[in-house]
Amino acid sequence: MSHPTDPIFVLDSGLGGLTVVRALLDRLPYERIVYFGDTARLPYGSKTRPTITHFVKQIIGWSERHHPKHVVVACNTASALALPEVRAAFPHIHISGVIEPGARAAAGASGKNEPLIGIIATEATIRSRAYEIAIRKRRQRARLLMTATPLLVPMIEEGRRNDDPLVELALRQYLRQMTRDRIDALVLGCTHYPLLKPAIRRIVGEDVAVIDSAQQCAEDVAARLVEAGTAATMGLMMGPASEDRSRLSAFVTDDPDRLARLGADFLGFGVEAPTLVPPEVLYQQDAGSLGLPAMTVPEISA
Amino acid sequence: MSHPTDPIFVLDSGLGGLTVVRALLDRLPYERIVYFGDTARLPYGSKTRPTITHFVKQIIGWSERHHPKHVVVACNTASALALPEVRAAFPHIHISGVIEPGARAAAGASGKNEPLIGIIATEATIRSRAYEIAIRKRRQRARLLMTATPLLVPMIEEGRRNDDPLVELALRQYLRQMTRDRIDALVLGCTHYPLLKPAIRRIVGEDVAVIDSAQQCAEDVAARLVEAGTAATMGLMMGPASEDRSRLSAFVTDDPDRLARLGADFLGFGVEAPTLVPPEVLYQQDAGSLGLPAMTVPEISA
Numbered sequence: 001m002s003h004p005t006d007p008i009f010v011l012d013s014g015l016g017g018l019t020v021v022r023a024l025l026d027r028l029p030y031e032r033i034v035y036f037g038d039t040a041r042l043p044y045g046s047k048t049r050p051t052i053t054h055f056v057k058q059i060i061g062w063s064e065r066h067h068p069k070h071v072v073v074a075c076n077t078a079s080a081l082a083l084p085e086v087r088a089a090f091p092h093i094h095i096s097g098v099i100e101p102g103a104r105a106a107a108g109a110s111g112k113n114e115p116l117i118g119i120i121a122t123e124a125t126i127r128s129r130a131y132e133i134a135i136r137k138r139r140q141r142a143r144l145l146m147t148a149t150p151l152l153v154p155m156i157e158e159g160r161r162n163d164d165p166l167v168e169l170a171l172r173q174y175l176r177q178m179t180r181d182r183i184d185a186l187v188l189g190c191t192h193y194p195l196l197k198p199a200i201r202r203i204v205g206e207d208v209a210v211i212d213s214a215q216q217c218a219e220d221v222a223a224r225l226v227e228a229g230t231a232a233t234m235g236l237m238m239g240p241a242s243e244d245r246s247r248l249s250a251f252v253t254d255d256p257d258r259l260a261r262l263g264a265d266f267l268g269f270g271v272e273a274p275t276l277v278p279p280e281v282l283y284q285q286d287a288g289s290l291g292l293p294a295m296t297v298p299e300i301s302a
Numbered sequence: 303m304s305h306p307t308d309p310i311f312v313l314d315s316g317l318g319g320l321t322v323v324r325a326l327l328d329r330l331p332y333e334r335i336v337y338f339g340d341t342a343r344l345p346y347g348s349k350t351r352p353t354i355t356h357f358v359k360q361i362i363g364w365s366e367r368h369h370p371k372h373v374v375v376a377c378n379t380a381s382a383l384a385l386p387e388v389r390a391a392f393p394h395i396h397i398s399g400v401i402e403p404g405a406r407a408a409a410g411a412s413g414k415n416e417p418l419i420g421i422i423a424t425e426a427t428i429r430s431r432a433y434e435i436a437i438r439k440r441r442q443r444a445r446l447l448m449t450a451t452p453l454l455v456p457m458i459e460e461g462r463r464n465d466d467p468l469v470e471l472a473l474r475q476y477l478r479q480m481t482r483d484r485i486d487a488l489v490l491g492c493t494h495y496p497l498l499k500p501a502i503r504r505i506v507g508e509d510v511a512v513i514d515s516a517q518q519c520a521e522d523v524a525a526r527l528v529e530a531g532t533a534a535t536m537g538l539m540m541g542p543a544s545e546d547r548s549r550l551s552a553f554v555t556d557d558p559d560r561l562a563r564l565g566a567d568f569l570g571f572g573v574e575a576p577t578l579v580p581p582e583v584l585y586q587q588d589a590g591s592l593g594l595p596a597m598t599v600p601e602i603s604a
Binding site: 051054157254287 | 348349352356452456460468471580581585586588589
């Protein structure tokens with residue numbers, strides 16, 4: 001049984017999910033958050049469904065030591081490719097993603113009969129058609145324009161922001177058709193992208209609804225906690241809300257210093273170096289849960 | 303004991319090492335090559351030494367089933383960070399990398415007393431100072447200008463090439479100081495970069511020696527095989543050289559189709575989909591070689 005004082009567990013391929021953490025800290029001031037960034041195996045956006053599903057299952061299996069009351073898959077690629085299979089594998093854990101909340105906001109963003117909705121995301125998210133399916137469920141007549149924008153994450157990870165000419169040129173290339181065809185709404189289908197919102201806004205103009213999946217996701221989590229009766233409230237915490245910093249514990253599969261260095265840009269406050277959980281811990285856990293010493297290595301000859 | 307008919311094993315984080323394969327096929331027409339691309343965990347360039355060293359050890363451990371007469375670490379990041387430790391772990395295997403051959407060529411590229419040598423590479427390669435150390439061993443008075451160029455790999459992987467305005471702008475930014483200070487030689491310190499050689503040449507001009515570590519690496523391997531007495535020759539193979547295609551077998555940890563789709567750009571000929579070796583096979587091998595069912599998972603509390 002989950003309890004309101006249990007933490008929310010947020011997982012991502014790297015640092016992007018920290019934009020979701022930021023939104024959760026704002027929206028839910030009494031919650032504790034455990035963050036897991038799979039920095040040894042990032043990015044997920046160019047990898048396949050079976051590989052990403054396996055990674056996410058390993059991380060959620062690992063999360064159980066924290067007794068999370070809710071798990072947020074704060075990575076669009078992982079939400080798009082792995083969510084149904086992961087939910088089936090952990091029926092006792094409440095798990096939500098970032099695609100459904102973003103799609104709901106996109107479907108409601110325009111009063112037009114046949115709104116034109118743009119979606120930018122990683123290669124894998126676009127290929128999965130997850131946004132398309134989720135939006136059409138709610139607005140059958142929506143027209144969609146989807147573009148994979150694989151350079152935005154490495155640009156942001158390199159520290160480039162809204163005034164960088166390379167960012168500007170990449171965005172102009174990627175958004176060319178969308179601005180020409182005058183989209184009504186634009187879904188930022190990757191948790192890194194809110195960091196480029198000012199540059200994106202400059203290019204698409206003031207009339208386009210720019211949908212930040214991190215914020216939508218936080219709203220969604222808030223509603224789910226209330227529904228499950230596990231939301232933390234001031235009364236339960238017996239005191240005022242703690243500082244953001246003290247409500248967050250973080251774990252990564254590689255390079256804790258990098259998160260400490262770059263995290264502030266996503267979170268708005270400096271974080272201490274997170275705890276390292278190298279990938280072998282996750283694979284050893286696989287072996288343990290199967291009750292096997294080690295699976296047979298298939299014989300492959302040259 | 304190695305035999306001349308044993309294959310050369312080439313490993314890389316992804317597809318970049320195929321430029322080394324291309325150079326090896328040209329330089330050594332009687333050799334068979336086994337290629338391994340760690341596509342589930344790529345890129346290596348933003349990750350740490352312990353993580354990359356572990357990945358490379360796993361792959362070389364796996365390579366032993368092919369009885370390679372020589373292993374090439376065809377990734378600058380992995381060569382820079384892992385080579386000494388990996389050689390110590392596999393003393394019975396001949397292992398070489400791409401840094402030493404590139405550094406040797408850079409040190410010899412200019413007749414000047416104090417040549418100015420530029421190096422572009424991934425973040426991790428630059429941070430390791432491996433090129434600096436290897437060049438200074440040979441040319442103590444060389445002056446070095448080093449720049450991390452983390453966007454070039456994702457640009458190439460997205461399919462962008464020499465005439466793309468974004469590639470042009472990124473190169474102009476990254477090479478600004480080098481062109482201003484008039485470098486004598488430029489080391490392409492990542493196996494992907496030779497695909498952008500025409501654009502790089504356009505920016506640095508005809509007078510700069512552009513050093514392609516793939517070609518230097520193939521020369522180095524040829525010399526090492528002769529020295530070890532394991533070079534394959536026409537006589538040994540009892541017939542004419544086979545087609546390039548039939549001399550190469552490939553393995554990847556994710557997305558075999560991607561290599562089949564993008565490989566031709568690196569190799570100059572189409573490849574069949576390689577065989578999938580998912581990462582869990584490598585971790586199971588760790589467990590097996592330790593003779594343990596599974597190491598103890600450290601207890602970490604929230």
